[in-house]
Amino acid sequence: MRILASSAPFRVASLLFASLFGLQAGAATCALPSPEDTAQWRPVVHYTPQCNWMNDPNGLVYDNGRYHLFYQFNPLGNEWGNMSWGHAISTDLVHWREQPLAMRANASEEIFSGSIVADNRNTSGLGTPGHPPLVALYTSAYQAGSGHAPGTQAQSLAYSLDHGATWQPYGNNPILTLDPESKQFRDPKVSWYAPGAYWVMTTVVADAQVVKLYRSDDLIHWHFMSDFTQPGVPHDGALWEMPDLVPLALDDDPRRIKWVMIVNVNPWSIAGGSGAMYFVGDFDGRTFKPDNTAPAGSDPARFRWVDHGADFYAAGTFSGTPGSHPIAIAWMNNWDYAARVPTAPWRGAMTLPREFALKSVDGEPRLIVRPAPAFEKWADGQPTVRLGDWAVESALRELPAATRGVAQRIALTLTIHDARRAGLVVRRSADGRTGTKITYDAERQTLTLDRSQAGESNFAATFSQRHIANLPLEHGKLRLEIIVDRSSVEVFANGGRVVLTDLVFPNRDADRIALFSEDGNALFGELSVTPLQNIDQNGACADSRTTQPSQANLTTHQVQCTSAM
Template sequence: MAAQEDGATQAATPQWRPELHYTPHKYWMNDPNGPVFYNGVYHIFYQYNPMASEWGNMSWGHATSTDLLHWQEHAVAMPFSHDRDIFSGSVVVDRNNTSGLGTADKPALVALYTSVFKEGSSHSAGIQAQSLAYSLDGGFTWQAYHKDPVLTLSPDSMHFRDPAVSWYEPGHYWVMTTVVADAPVVKLYRSDNLIDWTFLSDFGPAGFTRPGMLWEMPSLFPLPLDGDASRQKWVMMIGVNPWSIAGGSGTTYFVGSFDGRTFHAENLPPDGSDPAAYDWADHGADHYAAILFSGGPAATPLTIGWMNNWDYANTVPTEPWKGQMTLPMTLGLKTINNRPRLCFAPDAHYTALVASRKSYSPGAFQLASGQKVLPDAARGDVLDIHFEIQGNGARSAGLIVRASPDDGTGTRIAYDFDRHTLSVDRSHSGRTDFSPRFSREHIVNMPPARSLSVHVIVDRNSVEVLSLEGSVVITDLIFPPSGADHVIAFAEGGSATFTHLDVTPLMDHGVRD
């Protein structure tokens, strides 16, 4: 959640200020940058306009947390200047002092980020290159490195951006993934000191490029398949805009191998295949620019993304802020339907919060064609929901969340037993008139089954739906009216059994802005 406001700024739409997801007090925010865990504190930096609620004046905003739920906003970490904007990048803890910028006892935090040069700089206007800054006080103040930039393309490019850096343990060196966004191609580099970079290889295009498609925010990381360290795979996660699975911007991924130089993707569909043939981290409209935390306290990778879509990001009806983060999720790689799939799960801090709260759990019940408004114990605009449904002749069944009692307003989460699809329909979720590109329904093909388990995280202006061991995620913004806080169970075309249902209200957790 956002930290409490200072009183000088009053939110015009407090009913949509999220409780569980980070937002700045005011103004524009997009991609997360350099999330890092250091000395017991989680830091997120992010693309920020410190002057307006629209994209521009790109700088790095900054917030910290000890539990990934309560966030404190800080002063702008790296502001734009007369000669450059500060685009996306990453932060690492240089524990072995490979850069020489810190000490063994007090390692430097090192940021690699994209400088976008302006008129009056030593570069042509619009040129993008990778720069370095470092912090010796735990991420609160930053010094630009004297060699600037540390990595350029030859010839110069206006689309060379988004460095993500990690330590490659087998080779004992750093690896950077960047993009030439409009090519589109991922470029890999190595360095022994975070300053001097050597080209390794290119990845892409992977066969599903379309006119105008950009690749952004690439990340490369290893995961054990099904928890078996002897079966390690590598995952390349890439932001795609437009042409995502739900329209506009989204996050795709490739599973394969990495030998320290080249990433090889496995099981690629034939060139020219529809984007639906590829693997997507999220099938909703509002998950983009996902990036991993570095320096994490656990071996399991932790990711966070921008919960928005470039199709309508500038017009979402929130004030005085515009933009928010997804809930941080841990990542795993599991064999689902005979192939490796990236799987998401809420972080332990979130699950501990849910476990500490009282749930509404009615036990199993059957519902013939029709609806059942759940009692007040299941009401709320911030909820955690687990349910399992089994078809007994029903064509479809599920829940409507953030609903009015008459079902005039609500976000519909449904499993179609005939078509074997899971869907989120936000056609009647509240405000939808702010953009014709605000897509209404998002549908995922699922393996044939007569029952399905679903986990739903509901916040004041969003739903995150997870199923199939977290390999299917649908993340969507919604803008419901105040008072639309009911949950409604439904079945259509026959009977369905809700074999399990837990609804946990979280609304009074923390400070409401």
């Protein structure tokens, strides 16, 4: 959770407004539609709030048959400030329904990032017999008049006895602070450590690039265990944020458990700006020890990245999910330009939910990242255009009109015979001037996502253009699954060995797909395109009077969101 110092005057003024006018805890101010509304970029299969600023996913938990996505949210505007927790729920990780605001900032405290666990054993004593609580651990960012120095960050607790609908702050917050107190101590992620039968928390001192590990028997009283850091990784000036320590069975063998420490860094990521790196190692219940890390001072390419694109940050896993593999989600944005992204009345979106696995690749454990099985199951049930095999020789071939769309899943297996490079262009305009290019370079063995001609980009000079990942072919082939949405492209290559996620902002009519090869032959096999536009989810401001709106009913819905106050 990054602090934007330049937003401080706006934040203070807005908090005073909220305090003076008594805005309800569940209300978010949605402006009425204006000519600046950018419905052409509102995602179809990625979660966005109906309006206002959103960043880090928080409180990811599966409870009572529903996935809960909490997130950093400004209930008063479309820029960073007034950090509160927004809330959305889903039963399938595909269709999301926005809920009333969960926890709101006030004049003395903002609600920064954190996590939620279902305390099914009622270790906290905050539940009642038969009604265990959901317990949220989050960072309190204190303001003047709070009893703490302005800017102090400490960990606090809130709990819910109604499956996340309402939240009660613990009466003796904060429950964990440093001595002396810190302005960079944040982002608690809590999980149950089964071998020791206790809770483990990872949190950070962000500007010191340190993950601090604590243990607790009751979620209230925490005891320091150890620090994890890597001297010289990354360079001075970068922040470590949103840590997550996850156990995974290597090659799906439950006898070979390895631990993955995800550390979100800003800046210094592989694609520039913010991104999510990871370390694989061992955890004995007290200390995390990574395997085979790159030497201090190494280039970012020497390290492991969850995603090689520019727009994957604050990644975290859901607590309590069914199944043998964790499910993760991230903020689909980059601090290099997040404040300038040209969307309204909302700003911010989440990535597609993803499944994590750990596989042996070239003799080392690597994180494998795939679309969540729930998404795949839903997409498999949609009508699909199956095109078979397409051979392309030193040319560009546009696919038939039946494949056109602005939200779709594209699947294929690319065999490069003697071509130097080959790939495809998505969200392509009729004149060919606009498009996002996905290229495999056979000589360099690299996969590139190029958004230099993808649409609007002049809103920020830091909106990087090309993102490259090393990726050898498997048996001479490259398997691609590409999820295209109105303002994003996600590329999953070779079963999730490499992933690239980028925002794009094309015109509404850039809806074509083209295949290309350079200097030789390439075969695009088992090619299929699945439209994903038959979904109605984003921006459902849930109260007793509203239903999920369609994009056509956006104007009516925004008025309802405002009147819900």
